[in-house]
Amino acid sequence: MRDYVVGGRILNGDDFDLITGYVHVEGGRIVEIEERSNVKPDDCEASGIVMPALINAHTHLADSVIKDVPYSSLDTLVKPPHGLKHRALREAALDVLVEAMHHSLLDAFITGTTMLADFREGGIYGINALRTAMDSVKQVRVMILGRLNDGLDYIVEDEIDSILDVADGLGVSGSRDCGSSAIGEMFNRAQTRGKFVAIHAGEKDASDIDSAISLNPDCLVHMTHASKHQIESGIPIVVCPRSNLVTGVGSSFLRPPIGEMLQATTVGLGTDNVMLNSMNMFAEMEFASKAFLHDDLKVLEMATLNNAKILGVDNELGSIAAGKHANLLIINNRSHNLFGTQSIISSVVRRARPDDIVLVTHGGQVLRLAR
Numbered sequence: 001m002r003d004y005v006v007g008g009r010i011l012n013g014d015d016f017d018l019i020t021g022y023v024h025v026e027g028g029r030i031v032e033i034e035e036r037s038n039v040k041p042d043d044c045e046a047s048g049i050v051m052p053a054l055i056n057a058h059t060h061l062a063d064s065v066i067k068d069v070p071y072s073s074l075d076t077l078v079k080p081p082h083g084l085k086h087r088a089l090r091e092a093a094l095d096v097l098v099e100a101m102h103h104s105l106l107d108a109f110i111t112g113t114t115m116l117a118d119f120r121e122g123g124i125y126g127i128n129a130l131r132t133a134m135d136s137v138k139q140v141r142v143m144i145l146g147r148l149n150d151g152l153d154y155i156v157e158d159e160i161d162s163i164l165d166v167a168d169g170l171g172v173s174g175s176r177d178c179g180s181s182a183i184g185e186m187f188n189r190a191q192t193r194g195k196f197v198a199i200h201a202g203e204k205d206a207s208d209i210d211s212a213i214s215l216n217p218d219c220l221v222h223m224t225h226a227s228k229h230q231i232e233s234g235i236p237i238v239v240c241p242r243s244n245l246v247t248g249v250g251s252s253f254l255r256p257p258i259g260e261m262l263q264a265t266t267v268g269l270g271t272d273n274v275m276l277n278s279m280n281m282f283a284e285m286e287f288a289s290k291a292f293l294h295d296d297l298k299v300l301e302m303a304t305l306n307n308a309k310i311l312g313v314d315n316e317l318g319s320i321a322a323g324k325h326a327n328l329l330i331i332n333n334r335s336h337n338l339f340g341t342q343s344i345i346s347s348v349v350r351r352a353r354p355d356d357i358v359l360v361t362h363g364g365q366v367l368r369l370a371r
């Protein structure tokens with residue numbers, strides 16, 4: 001008994017080869033990709049462009065509480081503990097914080113993202129607030145990367161262990177944001193327990209990159225000012241080019257050096273702070289392709305399979321292959337926006353919008369987006 005079938009122009013496998021046919025789903029997983037010369041819409045749940053759902057490898061959901069802040073320097077906006085964001089998080093009532101994150105999770109979903117990795121500030125309190133927001137949004141899988149309460153320059157041993165008990169790993173603001181022995185100990189504890197560790201590096205300048213690399217994290221976030229030598233450490237990198245633009249650290253369109261990064265390591269894509277940018281990964285893809293790479297396939301890989309590899313879930317997500325979870329988007333290739341497209345991958349990356357999505361599947365669930 002099949003759960004459901006979707007069909008059309010399928011971006012198939014890890015190479016995103018364009019084929020025509022059907023994707024069969026059973027028990028929440030893709031069981032068969034059936035190539036056919038044509039597809040009958042009546043034979044499937046939905047038809048159009050069938051692509052893997054997007055993954056967002058770097059968010060800060062909590063600063064949803066202060067959307068579209070004044071243009072200002074990076075330090076003024078986000079540096080712990082006194083940056084605008086951190087003051088706002090401390091002042092936000094718990095129910096306000098939870099509700100804001102709840103809406104951002106739903107926004108991620110209706111813009112085509114079914115998994116994200118979130119840097120969660122505020123220690124145990126912050127993680128519990130996110131878990132409360134997640135309780136009512138089961139459509140999006142969240143990797144919670146916690147941290148100590150911002151501004152501490154020492155380890156609170158019980159707290160770091162408690163954080164690692166309830167989080168998927170650590171998401172640290174930067175290698176200079178607490179004492180070097182404290183951060184080394186924090187990473188050590190996490191890595192010993194097999195937890196994921198990620199850290200911002202090289203966002204404003206290159207001065208914190210070498211120390212971040214020496215911690216051997218699972219991924220470095222930003223690396224806007226990384227040198228070729230630093231990129232060649234081979235540690236996976238998540239770039240957030242729209243965030244770099246709005247904070248003024250990457251406005252040359254040469255930074256972050258995404259093309260050089262792709263030569264050396266796995267590079268993923270994220271939207272970063274919700275206070276700076278929407279959760280819309282289609283917007284992030286369009287910007288990354290038009291301003292930086294001029295390579296639509298590589299950008300699509302960054303937002304799907306590369307992000308899955310970086311987060312360690314590429315055996316389950318990130319591409320359309322038998323055995324993987326059926327997290328799919330069906331895009332209306334006859335929308336006013338996409339009608340007549342011949343360059344399917346380029347149109348998905350450079351032109352498609354969330355309102356072109358007709359169906360999102362998340363494992364066994366089929367969720368039709370009302371328009």
Ligand SMILES: [Zn+2]
Nearest residue numbers: 060119272273
């Ligand atoms: Zn960030």
